[in-house]
Structure formats: structure tokens, C-alpha cells
Amino acid sequence: MADMAVSRFPEPAVLDKGWIPRGVSRCSTAQFLGWLSPWVALLLLGLYAGWMCLRDGLYHTNMDHRFVFGLWIFLDLAIIALGAGAFFSGFLFYILRWHEMGAVIRSAVVLGFLCYSGAVVVLMVDVGQPLRAWFTFWHPNTHSMLAEVTFCITCYLIVLSIEYLPLVLKNRKLSQIPSFLVFEFQLHKVMPVLAGVGTFLSFFHQGSLGGLFGVMYGRPFAYREGFGIWPATFFLFILSAIAAGPAFLMLTTWLTEKISGHRLVRGSVYRLMARTSGVLLTAYVFFKCVDTVIWLNSTSQQAGFRPWEFYAWAPFGSWVLFLEIVVLGLLPALILLRASEEGPRRWLLCGAALACAGIVVNRLVFTIQTLALPTLPFDEFRTYLPNWVEVATFLGVVAYAVIVYSLSFRYLTLFPQEKELARATARGPQQEEIHVSGR
């Protein structure tokens, strides 16, 4: 990262040149360390805040008996949905053989690993007795969606770690060790199997995360009817995650290009991801509308709640529903579909950003709005704001993700097209495509 100075300053010292992949340029070691240092500071702050909670208890947070899920669970759900790009790209590349996705599959794996491992770390701080996490495997309640989520996320994190390992072993220095090279080659052969297993596990836990709320018949705002044992939110969470995954991948790739100053993937890859995201988002918006109509007119009324009763409390008015479905659902879907055919790259990225924001709002609604609304007729509406401990802990996880991604980008080949595009750029600007990033 932070490679912009490469072309502007004369010969900066790259002390770790031997570790950097051949054929690509990276910024000087000092610049790289300068880029990392604020993130390391943020990580240390996050570790301190997390340690306070582990040492003294969760009273340091602003959560309470009503807001038992706060910022951490909301953002965990959001980053797990955004990290769905990992399994969905793997599914498209290894199972459906969409070869163009090979340009971003490695980055998707790293992002997925960071999203999931970060979410698990935050969960370990969030639960009251983290040392009892293994109880779920020992005394599992097979009726609980949370048990299903725990099993699937644990297994999928292992799959992601195995998928990440060959990328590390392919490093220029590490690949000089013959046994590492052989091991990497063997791992590479099982990648399609791992992609299949990852897809299966991910479908289930993305769905189960939606099921967590959909099965709560004691909370009519979140409760949904469905098919068999799965509420409608089970399917909606899967669909929204696979729609947002490619959009998030587009944004992170673009951001990496901007920060590093290198073109990393061809414009056609952006367009493919935009089209995929747009089609899935359109389907999601359609089913979300159907679900909302059924919920307002049937499900909530059966529980004794009048339609729109849930939206009578400021600030969670009906505008939230409009924002979620129209502004951050239908609009980005149309932008992505339109811009994937023609139009400037900024519209693609705008559509991707709106799609990601829509998923984040959806997860906010299911966690925070569900808990804010009273169920007992004489109870009160309540609000919640996270305090610095919660924010710092989560920012620590963001810093961890940025640091590991930066290290991966510097020392591993995350974007196979980077080398080729660098040569094309050196040959002349006539090779540029309309939609590709870079300068």
C-alpha cells in the first residue's frame, strides 16, 4: 500500500525487496511502515478496550438488559455479509468456472478470512464467558440457529485459513523452500473441493444469521414465517450477502488501486462483478418487498401488532424501510445493471457503495431496531449509542484487517493481472480500457 511515492521520489529504499513478488513495484519500506503505524496504534487501542472487557466485564460497554446486542453484533453481521464475496467468488470461479473471477479470487479469499476472523474475535469479547465457547460443540442445541451459525462459521474459518495458506506459501521467499512449494501445489489441487465445502457452509451460516432473528416469535418485528424450519430471513440474508459480496469486492479492489497507485484488474472484471451484484440485488429487492408485504399484512397482525405500529417510534420511522428497499436496494441495483453495460466507472462504484450500505442498514434494522421496540404494551421505546470501548474494539478489528491486507498485498500476489497491466501501462495509454481503474 501507499505506493504513490514510487514514481514521484527518486529510488526509495525497498529493504524487503527479496520478499516482494517479481514484476510488481511497491513503495519503500519506510513509507510502508509509515502507512502501517496509525493502524498499529488503532489496533493497540482496540486490544486495550477488548482487554478491559475481558478483564473486568462487559459493564464497560453501553449495552444493557434491553440492548443485549449492540454495535459489535450489528457490525459482525454486516462484515460477515460483506465478506460473502469470498465464498461466492470461489463458487463462481471454481464451481461455475467463471474464469474472469480469477483476477480477484485471491483478494476475495483474504478479505473473507479477515472479515470472518475479525468477527470471531469480536464475538469472543462480546460473550460473557468466552472460555465456554466450546460448550456449544459439547452440548449443542440442534434447534438453535446460533448453534448452526457457530458450527458453520468455525468450519468455514478453517476452510478460509486453508485457502489463504497457499497464497502465503507462494511468497517469493517462502516458495524457495521445496517442501512449502510441494505442499502449496497439493493444497492447490483441493481448492475446488474447498470452494464447494465453503459454499455449502457459507450458504448455511449466512442463512442462519438471518434465521437468528426470523425465528424469534417473541419479537414480532423480526419474526418471519417461512418454509419448513427456515424463516424468510434465512433466504433473504443469503441473497443479500451474495449480492453485496461482489459489490464489496469491487470497492476494496478500487480502494487498493487508489491507495497503491497501480492498476490491479481489468475493467471487464469490474463490469462482471457489477452485473452479478446488480442481478442478485434486483432479485433480493423483489423478494424483500414480497416478504415485507406478507409480514405487515399477515405475520405481525397474527401476533397482535397493527401494521406500521413498529414505525411509530422516532427515529425509526417508515423512512428506514424506504431507505433500505428503495434508496439502498432498488437504486443501486439499477445503477449496477445499467453501468455494467455502459457508463463511467464512478457509477459502478457508486452503485456498489450504495449496495453495501443497504446491507449494513438491513443488519442494523434487525439488530438494533428489533431490540429498541417494546413488546409489552406498557414498556417503553429505548435508544442505544455505543461508547468508546465498543467503537475502539471494533476499530481495532478494522485495523487488524487493514494491516493483514496491506501485508498480503505487499508480499503476496493478490491480483494476478497486476503484472500484465503494469506492462500494458508502460507500453502506452492506448491499451487502457474505459472502465478500468488506475491513472
Add this chain to the structure above:
Amino acid sequence: MAAQAKIPTPPPQKQRRYGMVIDLDRCTGCGACMTACAVENNVPSGPPEADERKGINLMRVFTVRERNSRRTAFIPILCMQCGDRTPCETVCPQQAVEVDPLTGIVEQMPQRCLGCRYCMAACPYQARTFNWWDPAWPAGMETTLNPGVAPRMRGVVEKCDLCHSRLHAAEDRAAAEGRRDLNPGEYVPACVEACPTQAIVFGDLADKASEVSRLAAQPESFRWLERLGTGPKVYYRTRRRWVRDLARQGGAAPNQEVTRG
């Protein structure tokens, strides 16, 4: 080999469904039930910052005022011991919540609880509390703790279990007398015992001859959020129509005046 003597199989224990009826017309909102509950169950007072949002209250008394009127009702809320579709039991990932098939009491096992608080989110009555702090008592006060109830550690969820330790004690006494079944009134939770106006009637809802069954069947009796289908075993009764109308209402109306006890 000598024939082994057959151990006689004891007769099966009577199936019970413990529940209660709270007479809202008798409740004065004095809070004696809350205090008795805290003392009986070794609930620590908590640090000064343990307010209503974070302090441990296994039983809360709401003060509800009708809008544009002086009429007031006090509504004690505790675990409703849901019997049909217990929301907290089905969601717990590691079976730390269990409905006792013999008594119908919804039991929480703090020693197995992970502290994920999913059960608290699932409970429509918000009758569950989380231990945000380590339990601590002022010096010397430990000697006043109830030896029959284990204090809960930090980071676990707890709730009303209808003073389960009292049930155990009553069953032990009955066993010592050679009985398997309890007589009515032998087992009474602390809140029922402490209520100065005898607003709470406790008993076996499965016993049609019991006072609690008779009161629960009366037209003045109702249950909160009955339409959710969770089958709560805590009933309320009042002759005041406006209070009963509240129960027919779904969620709280935004203009409902509410204060907490």
C-alpha cells in the same frame, strides 16, 4: 446364584404446572416482592452505576398510568414460565435453558451459560438479566446469603426460576415424610410469601381444584402477549377494563405514559 430381590418401582410423580395469578387490583407497587426475590436468590446490589438498565432485577414492577387520567396500575413482571413454545429455550445454543417436564418451570443453568444473550433478545417480556459485574457484597454481608442458592458469576444470564431452591427443600421434606407429592402450600416462592396484600396466588395449574386454576379461569384473568403463543403460566387479573384492554393491545402505543418501579 441367589435370586436378587426386586427393587419396587416408585409410582410416577404427579405432573405439575406451577404458575401464578397476580391480582393487579391488590398490588400497591410497594416492591416487597422485588426485595424478597433479591434476598432469597442472593442477588447482589451491584456497584452504584448498576442502574435499572444494568442492575439485576429478576422481578420488576411497572407503574402504568392511563393517558389523560389519574388511574394507575402496578404491574409486576417476572419470567412468565412460557410452557407451549418457550422462546428462550429453543434459541439457546448450548442447552443452558430447560423446561422441567415435571414442574413446567423454565430453568436457567448459569454454569452452562455462554453469556451470548440470545435468550434475552428472544424473550418478549424482557424478563432475563445479564450479570455485567462480578457479584460482590459489602464486607460481612456474605454471612446473610441464602446457602441454598449459588450466586451467579459475571457474564451469565439469569432469571426467575420460581425459587427453585424452595421447591427442592419442600421435596426433601416430603421425601423425609415418605411422600412423593407435595401438598398445596408446601412450596411457595419468596415473592408470593412477601406480598403484604396477598396479591399473588401461586400453585399448580394442572390441578383443576387449586385456587390458582380457579382464578386463572375467571374472565378477569388474562396473560400478557398471549397471541404470541408462548403459553405463559403467569396470569394477571383485574376488574379494571382499561388495564385488560392493554393486554389486547400489541406493542406499546407511543403515547402511553409509563414509569418504572
